[in-house]
Amino acid sequence: MSNNNKKWFSLNLGRKEKVSSGSCSCGKTSGGCGTSSNSHHMTDDEFAAAAINASIGEERTKDGFEQVFDVKMDRRTAFKKLTASLLIGAGAVSTSCSVISGDESREKSQIDWEEQFKGNYKLMTDEEKQATVDRLVRSYQLRTGKTLSMSSKNAEEDVLFGYAFNISKCQGYMDCVNACVEENNQDRDSQMQYIRIHEMKDGKGFNFNEADDNYYHEVPAEGHFYMGTQCFHCDNPPCVEVCPVQATWREDDGLVVVDYDWCVGCRYCMAACPYDGRRFNWSKPEVPEAEINHNQHYLGNRMRKKGVMEKCTFCVQRSRAGKNPACVEACPTGARIFGNLLDPNSTIRWVLENKKVFRLKEDLGTEPKFWYFMD
Amino acid sequence: MKNNIDIMSKIVCFSFFLLVFFSCKHHENEYHSITDKIEAESKNYHGTSISSEAYIGDIKTIEITEGGHTFLIPERKSQIKSYACTECHTKPLSQMQSKNLKKAHWDIKLDHANANTMNCITCHDGTNMDHLTSLTGKSIDFNNSYNMCSQCHNKQFEDWKGGAHGKRIGGWAPPRASMTCVNCHNPHKPHFESRWPARFNTQKVKERE
Numbered sequence: 001m002s003n004n005n006k007k008w009f010s011l012n013l014g015r016k017e018k019v020s021s022g023s024c025s026c027g028k029t030s031g032g033c034g035t036s037s038n039s040h041h042m043t044d045d046e047f048a049a050a051a052i053n054a055s056i057g058e059e060r061t062k063d064g065f066e067q068v069f070d071v072k073m074d075r076r077t078a079f080k081k082l083t084a085s086l087l088i089g090a091g092a093v094s095t096s097c098s099v100i101s102g103d104e105s106r107e108k109s110q111i112d113w114e115e116q117f118k119g120n121y122k123l124m125t126d127e128e129k130q131a132t133v134d135r136l137v138r139s140y141q142l143r144t145g146k147t148l149s150m151s152s153k154n155a156e157e158d159v160l161f162g163y164a165f166n167i168s169k170c171q172g173y174m175d176c177v178n179a180c181v182e183e184n185n186q187d188r189d190s191q192m193q194y195i196r197i198h199e200m201k202d203g204k205g206f207n208f209n210e211a212d213d214n215y216y217h218e219v220p221a222e223g224h225f226y227m228g229t230q231c232f233h234c235d236n237p238p239c240v241e242v243c244p245v246q247a248t249w250r251e252d253d254g255l256v257v258v259d260y261d262w263c264v265g266c267r268y269c270m271a272a273c274p275y276d277g278r279r280f281n282w283s284k285p286e287v288p289e290a291e292i293n294h295n296q297h298y299l300g301n302r303m304r305k306k307g308v309m310e311k312c313t314f315c316v317q318r319s320r321a322g323k324n325p326a327c328v329e330a331c332p333t334g335a336r337i338f339g340n341l342l343d344p345n346s347t348i349r350w351v352l353e354n355k356k357v358f359r360l361k362e363d364l365g366t367e368p369k370f371w372y373f374m375d
Numbered sequence: 376m377k378n379n380i381d382i383m384s385k386i387v388c389f390s391f392f393l394l395v396f397f398s399c400k401h402h403e404n405e406y407h408s409i410t411d412k413i414e415a416e417s418k419n420y421h422g423t424s425i426s427s428e429a430y431i432g433d434i435k436t437i438e439i440t441e442g443g444h445t446f447l448i449p450e451r452k453s454q455i456k457s458y459a460c461t462e463c464h465t466k467p468l469s470q471m472q473s474k475n476l477k478k479a480h481w482d483i484k485l486d487h488a489n490a491n492t493m494n495c496i497t498c499h500d501g502t503n504m505d506h507l508t509s510l511t512g513k514s515i516d517f518n519n520s521y522n523m524c525s526q527c528h529n530k531q532f533e534d535w536k537g538g539a540h541g542k543r544i545g546g547w548a549p550p551r552a553s554m555t556c557v558n559c560h561n562p563h564k565p566h567f568e569s570r571w572p573a574r575f576n577t578q579k580v581k582e583r584e
Contacts, residue, residue: 156423181574193576219570322429334559337538346538367409
């Protein structure tokens, strides 16, 4: 259908570059494709009815067990279903091709179609990554009239990101949490936050059962110390292992990322993570338009939708550009250190080699790239 | 019949070796641990194209080399509002404490160590206010005031040189620019104040009820 060899099927709905053969992908040169005599122009209600029929059909009256074990899929029903789903497809095409709808809505549905059927980001070539990012930017522009910049920058060679956290420096101010929420466009309604700062009693070690990660009193409190947790970007990440659709993976620079458009929201990764590093969008994330951070990365802080996982990405949109993550920049005590583990002259390497560092649950073999140390 | 068994056992043997050969390839876990991986992969580190230079911004910096570490720190003298000090401090301090002269930074209270250890002239040179003075009376430039602090805070100084104490300016990538002591600590009152946390999650409270 399309001129370049993509890995997925895409319709060309009213794109200008294909006008040579006709105004529309249905092949008609004159008139909308919905106007021909034998075409079936559906109203919205009919469309919905057909969609439901095609997807569940008779099974509406059956319970789950019967639906699975009592399917009599003879050739006739199979064909019936096939025709119905084709009808839906035709409906979608006719809506987007119809002459009544404007150029913008046509472009919108073209983008929606291509976004719907795009592949896994992990498998995309650089051009495909750029194309999906362009589509998302254009889509945002069409919907809100505002522009944003979205990057699809890949991992750089000779870079492996690592993080160190100084327990004796953290005072529990939580400036990092604020900076993170703002930087990463996290849902304000559910007050989602990637970072948790735990207030722990001195002399009790890391006792997470007695720690408080939602304190509100003057800090630092007497007889307490503070430590932060977030996604540790394990080098052997269990969350990646369990993902049934490979929507999350470890990039070459060590970042564990999520393709929000490929995630099916099963939350296996949430269960597999031993550090509670992952967050789920139970509702549509709401961020006031004025507070949206427009400097985005496909794998980072772009707007998420309902029902997908998200997590700390070490601010991929910042770190791959050479900046420190927002939490590191916001920390007023200098308790957070970030850098390239492969650079022998980096400050993070000095910390690892000269301070007494340790990691959480090291015995699990997850190899987190997040070290704690004390003065 | 015997021939058949022979061939069969050969095939079984061959496929066994094939299986062993293929199943022993660990592409994912080439290294035993992350520290091994870091060590091995950084052996032929060639540097990256990523630079943090742009993010240092308008901050005027100077390059210093301390204990084998070379990095940038913010220039200090231009940030002190009434530098050079000798513009006002034309006379020795004892003569300036008279009542009829205009007052300046008279409200500074020293909250740093105790009176046995420190007073103004532990750091300031009464005879030349444009410089700091070390414990042995050597002159220290305001730009390199870390040399002042490091006389007592030796451990922090070591950590700061390496990068474990203090904060980076700009980003993680080279060139390294780090804040110097006085960018975070007021030398007259160096401790961090206690205050309220920047946020409180009311939703979390509801969830846990």
